[in-house]
Amino acid sequence: MLVDATNNTPTTLTKQDVNLFEVFAADSDAFHRTLFTYVDTDERAWAGQAHVRKYDLTDEDLRTNLCRIPDDDAFPKMTQDITLLPQHYEASKLFLKRPQIHCLLEEFGGSIVPQMLLEEAQILEFLACHPHQNIVPYHGCVVRRGHITGIALTRYQKILDHRFYDNASDLDLHRFERQCRDAVNHIHSLGLAHNDLNPSNIALDSNDDPIIIDWGSCKEFGEPLLSAGTPGWIEDDFDVSKKEYDLFALDKIMAWMRAEKAVSSN
Numbered sequence: 001m002l003v004d005a006t007n008n009t010p011t012t013l014t015k016q017d018v019n020l021f022e023v024f025a026a027d028s029d030a031f032h033r034t035l036f037t038y039v040d041t042d043e044r045a046w047a048g049q050a051h052v053r054k055y056d057l058t059d060e061d062l063r064t065n066l067c068r069i070p071d072d073d074a075f076p077k078m079t080q081d082i083t084l085l086p087q088h089y090e091a092s093k094l095f096l097k098r099p100q101i102h103c104l105l106e107e108f109g110g111s112i113v114p115q116m117l118l119e120e121a122q123i124l125e126f127l128a129c130h131p132h133q134n135i136v137p138y139h140g141c142v143v144r145r146g147h148i149t150g151i152a153l154t155r156y157q158k159i160l161d162h163r164f165y166d167n168a169s170d171l172d173l174h175r176f177e178r179q180c181r182d183a184v185n186h187i188h189s190l191g192l193a194h195n196d197l198n199p200s201n202i203a204l205d206s207n208d209d210p211i212i213i214d215w216g217s218c219k220e221f222g223e224p225l226l227s228a229g230t231p232g233w234i235e236d237d238f239d240v241s242k243k244e245y246d247l248f249a250l251d252k253i254m255a256w257m258r259a260e261k262a263v264s265s266n
Helices: 059-065 101-105 110-128 173-189 243-265
Strands: 019-024 031-039 045-050 067-069 094-097 138-144 147-154 202-204 210-212
Touching: 019 101, 031 101, 045 059, 045 101, 101 110, 110 138, 110 147, 173 210, 173 243
Parallel strands: none
Antiparallel strands: 019 031, 031 045, 045 067, 094 147, 138 147, 202 210
16 A cells, blocks of 8 residues: 555545546546545645545545555655755745656556656756746745655646637737747757647746646657657657657647637637
8 A cells, every 4th residue: 555544634625625536447438436636734645536526526535535645655855956945935926746646546657656756857957957938937846854745836827728718819829839849949959858748738928928838758869758648649659758749749739729719710
């Protein structure tokens, strides 16, 4: 078992406080279970599961099934190359990226959860030394008990995936594409590929300019990948970092945006 149930579960938790993930059977798409995760005010990780749909979960289900995850299972150890986030930061302006704690309850992938967060933090440290206006700003990491518990990034209010829910007639696609390609060319010049470009991994600032986020699959060219690509935005499955995957994804994103804008303009 990866969980440690000896700690007292938070007693005031509600569904608004946790992250929810539904799991479906791979062969039939039948619902299997709902996973839920939580990081408390002491930066401790919790996880649980229940065999009910997420909209049927009660607050009591959460409190009954949540268990504490030991730090070593959920979080990577702090290393000297990591920037510490100042203790007194403006929480409303930052997004804290957490490890994929729900994978600790899955049948695969749990052992690499801390490694993935550490590798993303190290990539962001490198990119912070080679900044670009269309790459999400990195502010350092939250560290507790000798472990990295979160990566602090500038928070944005919109992501591209949701942009076309509103009127997009004034969205400048030529400007958007130019800035996106410039950012991608920038990381390629550094010998890196993002490997997971899709509309959910591009935020938008107040001017509708693209900000590339989610660097968990970013690696040097030719390096093996722990995770890569999002179905629907890749040509084929892949497990090695290549810039060609970014270029294919960007072409597909732009084609999708042109189609979405045409629909919203009618």
